Amino acid sequence: xxxxxxxxWIAAVFQQPPGSIQPETLRRDVxxxxxxxxxxxxxxxxxxxxxxLSDVELAAMTKAxxxxxxxxxxxxxx
Numbered sequence: 001x002x003x004x005x006x007x008x009w010i011a012a013v014f015q016q017p018p019g020s021i022q023p024e025t026l027r028r029d030v031x032x033x034x035x036x037x038x039x040x041x042x043x044x045x046x047x048x049x050x051x052x053l054s055d056v057e058l059a060a061m062t063k064a065x066x067x068x069x070x071x072x073x074x075x076x077x078x
Contacts, residue, residue: 001071001076001077001078002077002078003023003068003077003078006067006068006071006076006077007019007021007022007023007064007068009044009048010064010067010068013037013040013041013044014030014032014033014037014040014041015032016030016032021064022064023063023064023065023068024063024064024065025063025064026062026063027061027062027063030064038058038059041058041067042058045070049071049074049076051070051071051074051076053070057070
């Protein structure tokens with residue numbers, strides 16, 4: 001997956017329009033990136049990419065770029 005596809009996936013996870021999420025998009029600016037959104041992200045990372053993150057790692061994410069970094073670190077992002 002490339003970065004554009006990953007950003008579209010992140011937008012879908014948080015039920016946002018395609019193109020509305022960029023690497024610098026802050027968590028506080030995404031209304032649906034709340035506690036339920038974190039659970040959705042956790043489930044999607046596991047189901048779609050086989051990535052398991054701890055609660056601490058998920059809570060430490062402050063922007064969409066942090067999710068991209070996890071995907072990159074795990075070899076899921078080109």
